[in-house]
Structure formats: structure tokens, C-alpha cells
Amino acid sequence: MSTIEFLDLSKQPIANNFLKSSEDFSDEYFYHLKVSYDSETHLVSIVDFVPPEMMFNESYVYHSSMSHTMRNHFKNVAKSLKEDLTPSKVLEIGSNDGVFIKHFDPKITWAVEPCGNFADLTNNMGYKTYSDFWSTELARTILDKDGKMDLIFSANCICHIQDLKDTFDAVSLLLNDDGTFVFEDPSLVSVITKNCYDQFYDEHAHIFSVIALQNLLNQSDLEIYKIEKISVHGVSNRIYAKKKCNKNLEIDASVYENVDLEKSLGLDNLETYLKFADRVYKSKEDLSNLLKSLKNDNKKIVSYGATCKSVTIFNFCEIDSTIIEYVTDTTPARQNKFLPGVHIPVISPEDGFNDSVDVAFLGAWNFSKEILEKEKDFIERGGIFITHVPNVRILR
Ligand code: TYD
Numbered sequence: 001m002s003t004i005e006f007l008d009l010s011k012q013p014i015a016n017n018f019l020k021s022s023e024d025f026s027d028e029y030f031y032h033l034k035v036s037y038d039s040e041t042h043l044v045s046i047v048d049f050v051p052p053e054m055m056f057n058e059s060y061v062y063h064s065s066m067s068h069t070m071r072n073h074f075k076n077v078a079k080s081l082k083e084d085l086t087p088s089k090v091l092e093i094g095s096n097d098g099v100f101i102k103h104f105d106p107k108i109t110w111a112v113e114p115c116g117n118f119a120d121l122t123n124n125m126g127y128k129t130y131s132d133f134w135s136t137e138l139a140r141t142i143l144d145k146d147g148k149m150d151l152i153f154s155a156n157c158i159c160h161i162q163d164l165k166d167t168f169d170a171v172s173l174l175l176n177d178d179g180t181f182v183f184e185d186p187s188l189v190s191v192i193t194k195n196c197y198d199q200f201y202d203e204h205a206h207i208f209s210v211i212a213l214q215n216l217l218n219q220s221d222l223e224i225y226k227i228e229k230i231s232v233h234g235v236s237n238r239i240y241a242k243k244k245c246n247k248n249l250e251i252d253a254s255v256y257e258n259v260d261l262e263k264s265l266g267l268d269n270l271e272t273y274l275k276f277a278d279r280v281y282k283s284k285e286d287l288s289n290l291l292k293s294l295k296n297d298n299k300k301i302v303s304y305g306a307t308c309k310s311v312t313i314f315n316f317c318e319i320d321s322t323i324i325e326y327v328t329d330t331t332p333a334r335q336n337k338f339l340p341g342v343h344i345p346v347i348s349p350e351d352g353f354n355d356s357v358d359v360a361f362l363g364a365w366n367f368s369k370e371i372l373e374k375e376k377d378f379i380e381r382g383g384i385f386i387t388h389v390p391n392v393r394i395l396r
Helices: 068-085 116-124 136-146 164-174 188-194 210-218 253-264 270-296 308-317 365-374 376-380
Strands: 003-013 030-038 044-046 090-093 109-112 128-130 149-155 175-186 222-230 236-243 301-304 345-347 359-362 384-387 393-395
Touching (some): 003 270, 003 308, 068 175, 068 365, 109 136, 116 128, 128 136, 136 164, 149 164, 164 175, 175 188, 188 253, 210 222, 210 236, 210 253, 270 301, 270 308, 270 384, 365 384
Parallel strands (some): 109 128, 301 359, 359 384
Antiparallel strands (some): 175 236, 222 236, 384 393
């Protein structure tokens, strides 16, 4: 057996399944979130996959356009890909609300999006959107109708797909021989070094190291030629891959540098993951103790950002509304609902982030710069932000 379980994050709900009313609590779906390491490919994955249709459907609530940071991010990446690669045919896998494709001409752009609500949205924007899961079968259909693509782009989506062999085979099938496959996903280096175990939840079937990606892409005749480190979702890697038969591009130094870094951190070694798991169990204890002691001091504690990540944390650390009164979130589709599993109410910042709050746990720690700037008044009047990244502490 080459797959070894190293971390147990307890029973968890579907992280994006925000519940409308207390009547929904009794038949909520739970699965056991355990994380494994494959000693052959070095891939880190969750053990029990949730059926994709249960996570990605017409009720999907996460809008990429909701934050200023993400809107800017996709505007900039679209601009640089257009300038550097001058693609004449572009396809995005997992186009969400069109935050990336809207920067391309609809005449040369196609999209794939299994969540029907978003597929309708981008179809209405004039972008031909296939409302389906990415697969070799779908790639064959697109190939027949629309032909090969010069640029295949995907952000925060490939790590959601359970069968990576089929995923990369499908890319290989639809990509021109001199085309480029660019994808962005959270970095395993960041998860391990910052102890942000909350990157593991049902949608994140895998968290990628470059070492693992090299092994997996290789099986589908693809290879990485450049890597950029980007500061979204904590830290992510933007991977540039090409067909192995394309000899026009040299492998950039960034690829060797990333592999060297990952080897120096031991990401190709089980021991590293076992030590990480020990740090995660300690983080749970520290967070519980800190929140309980603040609660004993009669502080009003809320959480900032109803993220999927905080669903993992609160369910794993057994933190419910007896400790965290409510969560505030700017996404209308998450407001006036209950956080999955622990059922903490979610309300808008206008309704809840006011002078009565003493302590706010940074559920959306990946936006901490944007949030700390926005909430200067809270800090100035003595409000406290808490984070667990890279260890449990009060932010000063
Ligand atoms: P994100 O961390 O991108 O997602 P995930 O759910 O994948 O872990 O989501 C950030 C959430 O935080 C999103 O629901 C919006 C919310 N948010 C706020 O409430 N206030 C803010 O100032 C920002 C930046 C985000």
C-alpha cells in the first residue's frame, strides 16, 4: 500500500452547504475527513471523497467576484496571459461567475462549469459554457464541436477533481501541441509551513506539491515549464505546463527552485506529514483554550468570514455558538444561514460587526491584509483579531 493516512480532521459536513433553517440540521450529510500521503506519487489527498454532484450544483454559493482582491487578481492574470501567450482560443475549466473569462473576447473563449447557476450566468454573458464536470468525455465533445485550444486555464478547480489521471488526459487531448495549460491551486508548501490545515475540506480533494504534479502530469504527456508563486488562498502556485512533444520552451529555473525547496522541506517524506499532524492537533488545543479563556472573561466573540476553511476548523475543534456567537460574511448567499456542521448563525457585517464585538476570529485569514485595513476602527477601539496561522495567537 503506497497510500498512508496521516491526519484525522474528524467528522465534517459539506463546507459550502450553508443551511437555511434549523429544520435542515437533522439530515445534514457528514463524512470523515482524513488526509493521506501517497509515497509513490507524493500526492496529498483526502481519503473519503464526497460525490462531486453533492458539492458542485446549482446551489453553489461561492462567487469569485465577491472580493476586490480576487477581481484584481483575475484581471491581472488575464492581462499577462494575453500579452505573453497571445492565445487565439481559450478555455477555462471551472469558470464560476466569469471573473476571469470576462477579460477575453467571447468569440475566442469557451468555459466549463458544472454549477448550473454560474453556467447560466456566463452563457448569458455570451461565453459558450458547457455545464458539466471536466472529463475526457467532455473534452472529446468540445474537440468535435470547437476544436483544440491554445490556452487552457483553471483556477482553484483542478485540486477539486478527484480523478487526476482523467483530468490531465483530458487537457492533453484538447490542448494544441504548442499550447499552454495554466492552473492555480493552493500550495502544499504553504499548508505545511503555515499549519493551515483548514485548506483540507470536501472540495479540496488534493493539495498539490510541485513534486506530485510533475509525476501526475508526466503520465498524461504534459510537463511543467514555469511556476509563479501567488498570494491568493494563502499562497498558491500558478503552474505553466506544456506538452512534452513541444521542444520550443525551456524549463524555467523556477521549476528546479520549487522542487529543491519542497525536497528541503521533506514533502517527499512521510515523516514531514506525521510531524505536521502533531502540530495540527496542538493548534486545535491552543485555539480551544484561547477562545474558552476569552469567553470566561465575558468577551463577545464572533468570526470574520464564513469560509469553507473555518467549517473545517470549527467542526474539528468543536467550536459552536456557545463560544462564537455568529459569523459575519459579505456574501449574500451565505448570510442569514447556518455554518455547516456546527450551525453557528451567519449574518452580514452590517448587522453584526459593530461596537458590541470584542474578539473576531479571522476565518478569512487569507484576506487578512484587506480585512485589517478595512477594520482599523475595530482595532483602534481595542477589538482583537485572532488567527491560527501559522500558530494560534492574537494579532497585534
Ligand atoms: P475564501 O477564503 O475565498 O473561501 P473559502 O470559502 O474557499 O475558504 O472566502 C472568503 C469569505 O470571506 C467569503 O465568503 C467572503 C468573506 N469575506 C468577508 O466577509 N469580508 C471580507 O472583507 C472579505 C475579504 C471576505
